[in-house]
Amino acid sequence: MKSTINFGYLIFLSVVAALGGFLFGYDTAVISGTIAQVTQLFQLDALQQGWYVGCALVGSIVGVLFAGILSDKLGRKLTMVISAVLFSTSALGCALSADFAQLVVYRIIGGVGIGVVSIVSPLYISELAVAQYRGRLVSLYQLAVTVGFLGAYLVNYQLLAWAESGTQLSADWLNKIFITEVWRGMLGMETLPAILFFIIIFFIPESPRWLIVRGKELKAVNILEKIYNSITEAKSQLNETKSVLTSETKSEWSLLMKPGIFKAVIIGVCIAILGQFMGVNAVLYYGPSIFENAGLSGGDSLFYQVLVGLVNTLTTVLALVIIDKVGRKKLVYYGVSGMVVSLILIGLYFLFGDSLGVSCLFLLIFFLFYVFCCAVSICAVVFVLLSEMYPTKVRGLAMSIAGFALWIGTYLIG
Numbered sequence: 001m002k003s004t005i006n007f008g009y010l011i012f013l014s015v016v017a018a019l020g021g022f023l024f025g026y027d028t029a030v031i032s033g034t035i036a037q038v039t040q041l042f043q044l045d046a047l048q049q050g051w052y053v054g055c056a057l058v059g060s061i062v063g064v065l066f067a068g069i070l071s072d073k074l075g076r077k078l079t080m081v082i083s084a085v086l087f088s089t090s091a092l093g094c095a096l097s098a099d100f101a102q103l104v105v106y107r108i109i110g111g112v113g114i115g116v117v118s119i120v121s122p123l124y125i126s127e128l129a130v131a132q133y134r135g136r137l138v139s140l141y142q143l144a145v146t147v148g149f150l151g152a153y154l155v156n157y158q159l160l161a162w163a164e165s166g167t168q169l170s171a172d173w174l175n176k177i178f179i180t181e182v183w184r185g186m187l188g189m190e191t192l193p194a195i196l197f198f199i200i201i202f203f204i205p206e207s208p209r210w211l212i213v214r215g216k217e218l219k220a221v222n223i224l225e226k227i228y229n230s231i232t233e234a235k236s237q238l239n240e241t242k243s244v245l246t247s248e249t250k251s252e253w254s255l256l257m258k259p260g261i262f263k264a265v266i267i268g269v270c271i272a273i274l275g276q277f278m279g280v281n282a283v284l285y286y287g288p289s290i291f292e293n294a295g296l297s298g299g300d301s302l303f304y305q306v307l308v309g310l311v312n313t314l315t316t317v318l319a320l321v322i323i324d325k326v327g328r329k330k331l332v333y334y335g336v337s338g339m340v341v342s343l344i345l346i347g348l349y350f351l352f353g354d355s356l357g358v359s360c361l362f363l364l365i366f367f368l369f370y371v372f373c374c375a376v377s378i379c380a381v382v383f384v385l386l387s388e389m390y391p392t393k394v395r396g397l398a399m400s401i402a403g404f405a406l407w408i409g410t411y412l413i414g
Contacts, residue, residue, distance in 0.1 A: 004229045005130055014137045016204050017124045018144035019197045020080055020117035023087045025148020026190050027056065027110050028281075029309070032288050033156030033302055034183035041181065042100040053286075055104045056111035057411035063115020064407050068400030070116065075214075076124040076207040079116060084198035086113030088191055095177055095188025110190075119403045123395065126388065127209040128227065135324040138384045139316070146316045146375065150309035151193075152186075157302045159185050212241050244391070255394055256401075264389050268402035271385060275378045276409030278339055283308065283367065294353075294360045304364055311368045312375045319380035328381045335377020342370035382406075 031053055039049050063083075071079040090110030097103040122141045129137040163182040169175050178185040211220040217238060224234035256265055283290070287308055291301035323331065345366045349358060390398040 004233060006227055006229050009226055010128065010130065010133075010137070013128055013204050014125045014140050015144075016200050017080065017121045018140045019193065019200065020083060020121035021141040021144030022148040022151065023083075023190065023193055023197060024114050024117050024121075025145040025150075026152045026193065027087065027090070027114055027148075028145075029149040029152035030156065030186055030190065031056070031107075032286065032305060033153070033160065034186050035286075035289060036292075037181070037183040038100075038103070041183075042103075044100070048100075052100075052104065052107070054411055056107040056114065057407060059108035059111020059113075060115035060118070060407045061111075061404060061411065063112035063117075064119060064400055064403040065115075066400075067116045067119035067403065068396035068398075071120045071123060071210075072396040075210050076120055076127070077201060077204065079120045080124065080201050081198065083113045083117040083120065084194055084201060086110065086116065087194035088198065091188050091190035091194055095184045095191075097184075115403070115407060118406075119396070119399050122384075122386070123399060124207055127207040130227070133324070134388065135328070135384050136320055138388075139320045139323050139380050142380050142382075142384075143313070143316045143320055146309070146313040146379075150306070150313045153302070153306045153309040155189050156186050157306050159189075160302060208237075209241055212238065213245060217242075256398060261391065261394060261398070265398050265401055268386055268389055268398065269405040271382060272402045272406035273409040275382050276406060276412075278336070278374065278378060279343065280371075280374045280379065281410050283371065287367075291360075291363070294350075294363050304367075307364070308367060308371050311371050312379075315372045315375035316380055319376045323380060323384065328385055331377045332381055333377075335373045338373030339370055339377075342366050342373060346370065 035049065035053065038044065038052060042048075044052060063086075067079065070082065074082075086109055090106050090113060093106030093109065094103060097106055122138050125138050125141055126134055159178065159182050163179045167179065169178060176184065177188060205223045205226075206219070208220040208223045211217070211223070220241075221231075221234050221238055224237050225231050228234050228237065256262060287305045288301040291304045319331065346363065349363050349366060352358075353360075353363070386399050386402050
């Protein structure tokens with residue numbers, strides 16, 4: 001069967017869906033470079049600053065709650081279109097917002113987009129992927145998230161350097177967005193990938209599994225035939241999916257209470273929320289602030305954050321290569337052990353670093369080791385596990401619950 005698979009087409013579909021992950025990553029990480037400027041401009045106290053960072057996560061929680069229902073009712077493709085519209089609206093609104101209240105509203109809209117795409121993109125990839133490569137293909141989504149982080153850090157670093165170079169633009173409104181209030185440009189640059197995502201979604205088909213659920217078998221077979229390069233294999237996959245579906249009942253909340261499925265839902269919730277409590281988003285949101293507290297200038301702290309993003313991305317590539325060979329659980333065991341060690345070292349640095357005269361480069365090394373351990377384990381594995389754990393008919397609903405737990409954890413950390 002391996003030789004008949006149309007890998008080019010399969011990877012194209014996975015990359016398009018994973019672009020949603022890039023937007024997720026950019027929208028999540030871009031905030032880190034804007035905190036100091038927005039706090040100064042709008043004279044925010046500590047509580048308001050926390051709300052500025054956390055408000056998008058409130059939107060994400062709302063998005064996650066509705067993502068499963070939307071993707072089950074409207075289809076995976078249309079739900080991704082909706083998320084692209086939300087990202088575009090948020091990016092433009094943030095760049096042009098007149099006051100802090102407007103900025104928060106547009107951040108929340110972007111958050112809803114994050115919540116929706118965090119469920120529907122990996123779900124779409126997992127439903128298209130060939131079984132033996134599913135781990136790697138779903139991990140493409142997590143890779144795209146980390147590339148989004150890196151993209152945001154690079155944009156923040158470059159725009160700040162440009163703004164501080166003394167360059168002046170021809171139009172006053174451009175000067176305001178990219179020079180005097182450069183945080184607007186940082187948030188607004190997301191418009192470009194968001195519009196690209198919106199356009200390119202129209203070039204991919206609906207999930208064949210969703211079409212089969214809806215009784216549109218002819219369309220499903222046509223898509224499967226393109227993936228497997230064989231009408232025989234396409235019909236075989238159709239029959240296999242139908243046999244799975246006939247053994248399941250309608251997607252309802254009551255179905256989630258069945259002993260086996262309920263246990264899987266609880267495990268999914270625990271994996272999602274504990275993955276956030278390991279603190280990775282504290283690094284993603286407050287990395288530059290932490291580095292500044294260690295005695296670095298604003299520009300240096302943003303450069304260090306670029307290094308964090310680079311390690312995150314490269315390690316995710318490594319995870320992508322080894323996830324189907326090493327296995328999900330082993331990666332988590334090794335990675336989380338490394339995270340524990342690195343967090344202890346970071347804590348010791350802040351406790352005793354000054355008194356012992358330890359260079360801030362050690363803090364960077366501990367941070368990069370932490371990011372490496374996190375990216376190779378829990379970050380790479382969580383979406384793969386959640387997309388594989390549940391029966392087809394409750395997958396959207398169950399992933400929404402696990403995703404809801406994930407964003408509650410993220411909000412509390414933020």
